[in-house]
Amino acid sequence: MEDKESSQEVPLPVKVIGIAFNLKRPTSEGDPDDLYEEYDSQSTVDALAKEIESFGFKTLLCEQNEDLPSKLANQRPDFMFNIAEGIGTERGRESQIPCLLESLRIPYSGSDPVSLAISLDKYLTNVVLSRENVPVPFMTLFRSEDDLRNVDMLFQDNNETYIAKPRWEGSSKGVFRDSICQNPNELKRNVLRIFERYRQPAIIEAFLPGIEITAGIVGNGRDARLLGMMKISERKPSDDGVFLYSLEHKRDWLECILYEGPEAINEKVRREAAMIALDAFHALELRDIARIDMRMDGQGQLKVIDINPLPGLSPYYSDLPILYSLSGGNYHDLISQILRSAFNRYGLPWLEG
Known part of the structure; x- marks a missing residue:
């Protein structure tokens, strides 16, 4: 009878590392010019592949598209290096590739789907960090134009300067030189711009x-x-x-x-x-x-x-x-x-x- 230690599965060496990514492309007419701001250039993907290959691994370039699931199934890499930001504009987009990889039982670098989804959502990030006693600035959420009715109170109560940001964007998308709000009119203007340009809620954060x-x-x-x-x-x-x-x-x-x-x-x-x-x-x-x-x-x-x-x-x-x-x-x-x-x-x- 085999002893417990000898019967345990021994991980096989990694030989092929796939790189999951989204390639930056020109925006279409009518789209925000920063729509693909988070995506990577071909030069970044090539530089990453070169470094990974310098350690003795083979690489498989895996751009996120409709063919990716079949590509992973047919050419199954031993491991995935994930830099993919996800497709679309919803707040769960960064979780797309990790969810796919977990369903295929392919190990990958970086955080899991839950942590990625929470971290992209600035409001939920603020809530979690505050609960864990990590210092964060004051923040409030605007889900619709109805929430703008009482913005005067923000300035009367706190006498603060604020910054307006989209709720779930990275790479400074939606953060412009005029995103700082020093009065109710500037705050309303910036929140409405986020609603129109990014089709998502806005957060107002105390400017530090x-x-x-x-x-x-x-x-x-x-x-x-x-x-x-x-x-x-x-x-x-x-x-x-x-x-x-x-x-x-x-x-x-x-x-x-x-x-x-x-x-x-x-x-x-x-x-x-x-x-x-x-x-x-x-x-x-x-x-x-x-x-x-x-x-x-x-x-x-x-x-x-x-x-x-x-x-x-x-x-x-x-x-x-x-x-x-x-x-x-x-x-x-x-x-x-x-x-x-x-x-x-x-x-x-x-x-x-």
Whole structure:
């Protein structure tokens, strides 16, 4: 009779890694020009494939389309590296590929469908993080025009400046230079623009005037650790001193944005940012990799303003590779750490060729 240990299934070595992605394409007439802002360029997919192949694996490019399920069934890779944002504009779109992979029992990198869906929904993210005592800014939700009837009370009660954002978008979609709301009329204008342009609810969030920091986290559970962090600011500050990391800024980041490594951040603030980023990672039960965006309020408290469980991985312009390089790392090592984290989670052997 076989003993229990010898009868356990031993994971086979990974030889072929598929890359799940959505390719950025021109928008159609009548669509918002940022409709595909979250999608990846061919150069990003090629760079990722090159790095994965440098570890001795073969790669299979798997663009998300109607043929993908049959492609996965017929050419079944041993593992999938997931950077797919999903098709459509609904809030569950980032869960599409992980759900497919789980149904096919193919292991993959990154967070599971539930964590991805919650993290894309800014309102639910705020609720969960607040419940888990992770500091977040005040937020309120506008589901329809009826909710705009009492906006005057927001300014009377709190005397705040707000920022309007679509409820479930990433890559600064829907966040423009004029998204800051300093009075009820500006708030109404921005909320109505979101309703019309993105066909989804809007959130209004207290605008935090302090420094912006983004931090990378890699790993799982108690092994999750900080990859690095950077400070984000304008190269040429505006006359009013108000900085918003908007869509326009991201598109013209070389001219507009200054990225500075950890040395530009006060040591106490660095420690606080690392702790908050890890707490947010754990609260949302994220896996393998994520980028956590934070800003400082007027009292010096850092608060989480966005969660990125599918952070951009372009070696040329994405925030995560940039912050990692400013912290002394390189793109090759970044991809290695993400892969190794996911392999460890599944108990897969790492056999670098």
